[in-house]
Amino acid sequence: MKVKIRNDAKCCGLAEKKYGSLKKYKDCLFICIGTGIGGAAFLDGKLLEPQKFAGFEFGHMIIEKDGRPCSCGKKGCFEQYGSINAIKQRVVKILGEKSDISGQYLRENLLIKDDPLVKLEVESWLNYLKVGIGNLIDIFEPEAICLGRKFFTL
Template structure:
């Protein structure tokens, strides 16, 4: 049974045909438009092109935003046009197929549980580190969504009272210190603290402060830039701090580190593991979570939500036969 997963992000819409083994067989991509109707047109067109080439039975949408408990409506998505919108029903009506919605981090976590780094774990947490931090919790393979479908917002745990301002409205959120955005902010702060530093990053910021992006900090660190490596040291420390909080609350068997920043894991993950192990409550007297990098990369959201769509299609078939 083939299904289609769609990763609806703030900059692009990526759709893929996925088989029962979690393999992405074919893809379509388009830019994310700003308007609500245009966004749904873009999704429908991308899926329709795939349906012209493949006999898929259901569609899943992985959304960077809040999805209600029955996974039919998008409550709020900060970088998308939807506000309390019945997206699943509207897309289903246009395509003539069952459609399910899911938060993108939940979808990625399910993919890693079924096919990747969290396979078989009793309690698994996904920490997706990109522009911000997305989080997900699985218990025996079931997504925990909270009472209203919006849990867990790990990126907005406050780790520094009165710290860096966050777009969510609070100050000191975890993702302001541990993300691609945080990496560039830390690098700029270090450059200001140590003026006259001879480094590739110093040369870049002298020309344009906006040139210091997380991706460029990562490249400079791999090239041996001491200041960039120090910025990664700060990211590692804050990742360890946040993981200790996560472990205190959820006591997971495995934590999967995903998102774009995870591609630079050799620069920070060992240090983060050591810091987490040293400060977690009961350090030295309790089992520690295995901390692993995601195996499915950018396809995790597509694979996870396509898997949910496959489950939905199977239930639809069973219910149809029951009638």
């Protein structure tokens, strides 16, 4: 049997494009917000695929000059500010919680706390998401964007 192995976020995007919310769009994006930020870009109905290296990696677009260090070796990448991991690390630090909390615990308990520092951090996180997604809109001019997450990461 022929098997293809791909990046997880691109697979999620392909599933949305073939069966889900992006099915009727030719030019569209799937943005996966989880431990990092990944995604898939479709132009004229086709997935844009890198020819040599790991191209079209939305999460490694720099949105903060000389910002937080990233696993890719650069500083200020989108995923260091807009991922679930990014907000989790900030909120855990503010509240003095254990760093191994689940995403569900984060959403259901910490992000809704009436703590002014948490509220500021959530607002900052949302603003970074707006900047990153806005950049992607300017680059790809998509008809639609699907935001998703890998449910097994949180």
